[in-house]
Amino acid sequence: MNKHDQIENPSAEGHEADSLLAAFALGALDLDEQAELEALLATSPAHQKELRQLREVAALLPYATLAAEPPAHVKTQLFARVEADRATRLQAPAPSAAAPRVGRHMRRWMLPGFAVVLAVIVFALGNLTLMLSSTVRRLDEANRELTTAIAELQQSLTETQARQETLSGQLAASQDQWLAISDQWLASEDRIGQLNARLAYDQQIVTFVSAPGVATRELVPARPDASARGEMYMYPGEPNAVVLFSGLPTLETGEVYQFWLADGSSEVAAGTFQVDHTGIARLVVQAPREVNAFQRVMVTIEPDGGSATPGTTVVLAGSL
Structure with a gap:
């Protein structure tokens, strides 16, 4: 691509750079392409920001997928695209020394690769959605179980309080009975004391009147x-x-x-x-x-x- 083509079609050049950034974030560039892209990043804050965002998304990919075997046709299509991309890269002419590697030949193999990357990201986000939905269901079930447990604990607390009130009533009744028995016992003691005093009084009289010389x-x-x-x-x-x-x-x-x-x-x-x-x-x-x-x-x-x-x-x- 010459300078005239770059001026006439700047959007194509930016699209190819975006594709390289996605591949760079996934670690899919060779050393020459990585060096050329790093030179571009050194002069473009916008591309630096985009690369940081792509790396954040790539870092989440291992946590977004569940352990599942992909369908056979998906694997077949993915491998076919990889083979086509490899063949395109092998058939592409060597770039001139004056022209940058981020050129027209990259559009021939980076666009299909970028599509694969997007497909993988979409697939991963779908799995992440399913995982989050499953997590929400588990949390909802745990919440229902916790609600049931709290209700059972409240019922148990109510029953315990009722038993405590019953025991308190029985204890109060027992105390009343004990007090009544104590009163009866004290009355009996008083009666016994009176009888003993009367008996001693009578014995004194009997002793007095029966003594000789009276x-x-x-x-x-x-x-x-x-x-x-x-x-x-x-x-x-x-x-x-x-x-x-x-x-x-x-x-x-x-x-x-x-x-x-x-x-x-x-x-x-x-x-x-x-x-x-x-x-x-x-x-x-x-x-x-x-x-x-x-x-x-x-x-x-x-x-x-x-x-x-x-x-x-x-x-x-x-x-x-």
Whole structure:
């Protein structure tokens, strides 16, 4: 190609250079063609930029294809084009020393080769699209599986919370039952304590009244028609005494029986008591001095808590 042809058809020269750039990016040039193209690149920033883009595409080609065997007719056509390109290159005349290698003879073999390169790139991009579609499907399946797993975990969490609430309710009920049992146990302990105290009190009375040398005094009702009786047990010279009562009527609420020791000038309160439903009661007397120093005893009905002086309602009386 002479300078006149290059001026008249500059687009053809640029198209041939583009074809060489594609082959250069794929490593398909011999040493002479590579040297001539590098000389062209040194003076053309546009071709340098295009070469960088082609090399980026070529670098992605190994990752764009899946492991697949191409159809037989594709391989046949590709090999046929390669053979035709080789034959064209062998039959082409040697270039003149003055003319650049990027000339008209390159159009005869580079254009078919460039078409092959484009076909390979299109094929690779198609495989890349298929691979991306397969990846998207796998990601979609993984997303659905993850969604299902999250739903199952949420259901399991809900069931666990329900079981925790049930256990909490059972624990609260158990605590209530335990508290009720504890209250019953405490009440039983109190009852047992009361019974033990009463038993000790009764044993003290039995021991006192059955001891040798004890003296007894009888308390009789103040009214002849009453059936109440009292029996007082004492030791001369001792301040203690025991009195057993029977036949006394149950008092109204807010009233108690009160026992008195009296001498010639005063009356001394010696304790209060209530009777059970059978009219029986027991009283241990703690006198301020020996019991036999007093002259008489009596039982009166007083307000709850007792009185400082005896009232007018005398129930029982006796002489010491």
